[in-house]
Amino acid sequence: MIKAALAAVALAACTASAFASDTRYDILTFSDLDGWETDDHAAALRVFNDTCPDMKDVDWRALCAVAQSDPGPREFFELFFRPVLISEGRPALFTGYFEPELNGSLRPTARYRYPLYREPPEAREQSPWLSRREIETGDAMQGRGLEIAWVDDSVELFFLQIQGSGRIRLPNGETIRVGYGGKNGHEYRSVGAEMVRRGIYDLHQVSAEVIKNWVRRNPEEGAELLLHNPSYVFFRRIDDLRPELGPRGAMNRSITTGRSIAVDPAFVPLGAPVWVEKDGADPVRRLMIAQDTGSAIKGAQRADLFMGTGAEAGRAAGRLKDPGRMLVLMPIQRAYALAPDAI
Template identity: 35%
Template sequence: MFKSIIFNKALLSVCLLSLFLSGCATKIHSVSNTSYSAKSKAWKSKRARSGTVVSGPAKYTALPFSSSENAARRIEIQSQNLSSWKDLGPQIRESIEYAGRNPAGGMALKRDDLRLTWGQLRKSLEDLERLLPRLDKNPELLGKSFIWYELQSGAEMTGYYTPVIEASLTKTGPYKYPIYRVPPDLRKARPGQTHPWSEQLRKGYRVENGKILPYHSRRAIDIDQVLAGRSLEVAWLKDPVDLFYMHVQGGGVLHLPDGRLRTAVFSGTNGLSFKGLGQIMLNKGILNRNQLSREKIKEYLLSHPDRMWELMSENDSYIFFQITRGQPLGANGKPLMSMVSLATDPELIPLGSIVAFRTDIFPQEGRPSQRVNGLGLAQDTGKAIRGARLDYYIGTGNEFNYPAHHLKKVVPVYLLISRAALRR
C-alpha cells in the first residue's frame, strides 16, 4: 500500500513536470497553417526550378563546411580555357587594386542577409591570390578557406563579347555612321545638389534656357542629329546596326582600313532607359520569339531601311565612347578577361567579388554544349544587369558572337568570402 502511494505521487509529479515543460516549449506550426499578410515577402523556394529565377527577394545562405569543400573540388579551371589556377593571378590583382580604391570600412554590400566591407572584399581577393599556387593540386582549399554563400534563387546568366567592327577614324566613303565622345553639355547630379532629381536626371541631364532637362534621346541624336557638326565624332562605322549593338555591348574593337586596331571604350551615357531591340520587335509583332537572334534582327533591319532607324530609336539609351589602343575595359576600369570576367548588379554582387558558378556554353552552331564549372570575378556592370542576373564575358572577336548570344539560362551562383576576412 505504501509503495503504491509513493508510485502514484511519483507519477503525478512526472505528469505535472511534463505539462510545465510543454507550456515553455516553442510551438511549431505547419507551413500550411501559417498565414501571411498581403505585404509579406515570403521566400518560395531555395532552388531555381523550371529554368526561371525563383520569385521572391534574392537571398544568400552559407553552405556547410563539407559542402563548400565538395563544391570547390568540382571547379575545373580548364573549362575556362585556363591551364592553371595561377593564370588568374593578374586578373585578381586588378580586382584587388579596384577594391583598394574604396575605404576599407565602407560597405561593399549592405543587405539584411549579408553585409561586407571593402576591406573584407579586398582581404578575400588577397587570400585567393595567395592560395593560387596550391589550388592545382588541392582545390578543396578553396572550400576550407572560404565561406560559400549560395544565392538561393540562382541567377539568369547571359553572355556578351567585344565585337570587331569595320571602322575609320575619319568620315570617308562607306564610313558614315558616327561614334560620339561625351558631349560637354552632358551633366550628372552631384551629391548634395538640392534639385528634386529623378533617378534618370541624376545619371544625365542638360541645361537649356535655365531649365534642367533630360539629355538627348537616341531619336534626337540619330534621327534629328542634334550632336552633328559639334566635332564630337571620334570614329565612323559602315554599318548602323553594328553601331547599335556596340552600344548594347558597351564597347568594341575597331578594325581600321589600314589594318590597325583601336578600341572603343565606354565613357558615358545619356542616362535614359534601355530597351532591348528584340523585345521592341517582339512587342510590335515584327518577329516571333523564335526569330530573336541577332542575325535575324540585323537581317530584318537592313532589308527594311525605312523602319530601321525608327525601331532602333525606341531604345532611348545612348552610349558615348573614347578611342584607345588598349584592351576592352570593365566598369572597374581594368581590362576584361575572357571566360572569367562577369557583369553583375553591384547591389547584389559588388564589383571585385569572387563568384563560383556552373553553366553551359555552345561554342558553335551544331556543336554540343561545353560545361563550365568556373570561378569568375565581378568586373563589369550593365544597364540590363539588375538583381539575380549575370553577364558572362566570352571574349574579344566576332567568333564569340554565337556562344555569347546563345547563352541564357538559370545557373547556380556562389559568392566566396574568406573566412579570415569575416573574422575582422
C-alpha cells in the same frame, strides 16, 4: 599574413552590404558546387589578382594581400571564402558579351558615315539628356568635333553601344580601341523584347544575329525598331591598352575571356569571385570574377559571360541564353553577416 587577413575579415563583418529584405542568402559548402574540384583555380586566382587591389572594403583588401602572396589557389578560396547563393525571386539567366570589331575611318566618307561620339558636357550635367531618337535625328551633336571615328554599319554600331567597348579597323590596317565614355541617362529597352511584343518572333527565337538580320532585311522598319531603345552610349578612345589584352570592364582593368563576367553590383560586389553553373547546350562549371556591369544585367542571378573579341566570339555570345545558378564567394564573416541563421 593569414592571421592578419583573418583579423581584418572579422573586423569588416559589420560592413557587409545591406540588401533588400526580400533577398535570400543561403551559404553552401564547396562540396555543393558541381565541378569545383576539376576547375583551374590558378587561372581564376590570376584574374582575381588583376582587380582585387581596387576593392575598397578592408576585408576584401586583406584577402587581396593574401592572394598576391602566391598561396595555393584552391586552398586560398576554400580557406577564406564561403559560397553564397543570393536569390530574389527571379530565375537565373546567363547571356554572353564580347568585344566587337568594326570597320571604320578617322574621317567621314561615303562608306564610313555613322559616327561614334564622345560624351558632350551637357549629357554629364543633365540626366536624362536627349534620347537616342533625338540624338540620331537631330543636330545636337553636329559641328562640335565630338566624333572619334565613323563606321560603315549602323546596326553594328548599335550593338557596339550595347557591348560598351570595341575595336575599329582603319583602312590602313591599323586598329583603334574605344571604351565606354558615358551615356544619355535613359533606361535601356530591349529591342528583342519589343520584337516579341510586336509578334515578329517568339521569345526563344530572338538573338543578336536574328535582330541584326531582320533590321538589315527591313531597313526602314529596322531603323525605327532600334530607336525603341532610348539609351545611347558615348565612347572614349583608348590608346594605352596592349592589343593582346581584353577590353576594360567596369573596374577599369582588362577583362579575361572565359573568366570575367558582368553582374548587377546591387547584389554582387565588383571584384568578387563567382562560381558559375551555366546549363544549356554548352554547360559551364567555372570560377569567374565579377569585373564588369551592364545596363541589361539586373538581378541577383543575372550575369553576362565575356566570350572574347571578334566575330566568332560575337556569334558565341549571341547564342548564349541559358539557365543555371551562380554563387558569390564571400569572405567568411561577410557571408555569415548576410545569412546569420546559417551560423
